[in-house]
Amino acid sequence: MTTSPDTPSSAPRPEDENLGIGASLAYGLQHVLTMYGGIVAVPLIVGQAAGLSPADIGLLIAASLFAGGLATLLQTLGLPFFGCQLPLVQGVSFAGVATMIAIISSDGSGGLPVVFGAVIAAAFIGLLITPVFSRITKFFPPLVNGIVITIIGLTLMPV
DSSP, rough: OOOOSSSTTSSOOOGGGOOHHHHHHHHHHHHHHHHHHHHHHHHHHHHHHHHHOHHHHHHHHHHOOOOOHHHHHHHHHHBTBBBOOOSSSOOOOOHHHHHHHHHHHHSSSHHHHHHHHHHHHHHHHHHHHHHHHHHHGOOOHHHHHHHHHHHHHHHHOOO
């Protein structure tokens, strides 16, 4: 039995299209510039809320850049069960900034080490529940995603 060209298994994937050097450089620059603002802003906000010195904030930014680069490679290249193999750049999420600041500013919480532990625990839990959410994303239209992003932005306005 032969497969017809219309079957999904034989159709080329759009992300595998070769755009040429000019378009690839332009898209790459766009991705990096977009990512850079977000990946630097979150450590600046959290570091200032924690009362870190400029050198420590610089270290936090460097760590965010390293983690973003590693996550970008995992997403772009893809490993078994990891990565979408799409040309994208991973950055830092603004979703947890308000919570991180609340943890840092609460009395007797332990400050930044508690935030780091919470982020590691949340990442592990997120990794475990990913298979469930990958099946239900079809129920979230772009309107829902836009509302969530807007709410995140509104909660960050006081910061």
